[in-house]
Amino acid sequence: MGTAESAYAKAVNGHYAPGNLAARIREGLRAAGKEGAALAPADLAPVDQFHTGGWQATAELAQLAELAQLAEVRSGLHVLDVGGGVGGAARYLASEYGCHVTVLDLTEAYCEAGEMLTALTGLSEQVRFQVGDAQAMPFPDESFALVWTQHSTMNIPAKEKLFAEAHRVLRRGGRLALHEIMAGNAPVIHFPVPWAASPESSFLKTPEEMRTLIIGAGFHERVWEDVTETALAWFQRRPAPPGDGPPPLGLHLLLGEVFPQTFQNTVLSLEEGRISVIRAVFERR
Ligand SMILES: C[S@@+](CC[C@H](N)C(=O)[O-])C[C@H]1O[C@@H](n2cnc3c(N)ncnc32)[C@H](O)[C@@H]1O
Secondary structure, X not given: OOHHHHHHHHHXXXXXXXXXXXXXXXXXXXXXOOOOOOOOHHHHHHHHOOOOOHHHHHHHHHHHOOHHHHHHHOOOOEEEEEOOOOOHHHHHHHHHHOOEEXXXXXXHHHHHHHHHHHHHOOOOOOEEEEEOOOOOOOOOOOOEEEEEEEOOHHHOOOHHHHHHHHXXXXXXXXXXXXXXXXXXXXXXXXXXXXXXXXXXXXXXXXXXXXXXXXXHOOEEEEEEEEOHHHHHHHHHHOOOOXXXXXXXXXXXXXXXHHHHHHHHHHHHHHHOOOEEEEEEEEEEO
């Protein structure tokens, strides 16, 4: 890795993951009464679905990608989850569809915590974690049938490289499924947000810019949906934490003290149309 890339990786690692992430999640599990028992992927949903819409959005994206049909013809479908965090979607795809999922994530502490959570759900044979940068994927050509990403592209500056890499590692006819935050109708958003403390670390493009980049990389569009309103409704439905602080298991564990502020700023930026949320499925030509 060059110096600039290392600085980038350092910035991403520094933003995500407060100290001792795996230990904090373990403590959360204990406080939630989920320690020791055999855990199902759904038990971890409060802490491992780090995107708008939570578990439901993951399930819907799998349906939109017609994973059931893909999985039927190819048992053990190979999936790459780009920026897959602590692996919530990966465990969902492994347990619901029998997929083999590789999580590629730049944040080492997320990969480490993800391995721990995967072991707790007994899915280590099907889900593996690899620390690395989506702009230079450490995989051979045509090694996956599905490339999946939820809420990671906001952190990725060279989107041409990202989509060129997604195309390269997908087999012909494979799918790219994405669920992403994109720019809205104003150049400025409220910081900090869950993906960045300041504008220097946020790389949003408009939906039309993203669409053009993806198609330009050699993909054919199958589905494109603006789910901004659904994302906003999801935030508004979330129960406020009781007066004595956050629940034992929640997304605050992934970001630390800054979490409530980032949460509020995301809602505000959504309400003001400064950001949008898109889900889409493309086919690799
Ligand atoms: C908001 S989190 C979403 C995590 C996960 N997709 C989910 O929905 O639960 C964004 C993730 O993208 C990862 N990420 C950011 N830039 C990346 C890059 N260049 N390559 C790989 N992962 C990256 C971060 O480390 C973080 O885990």
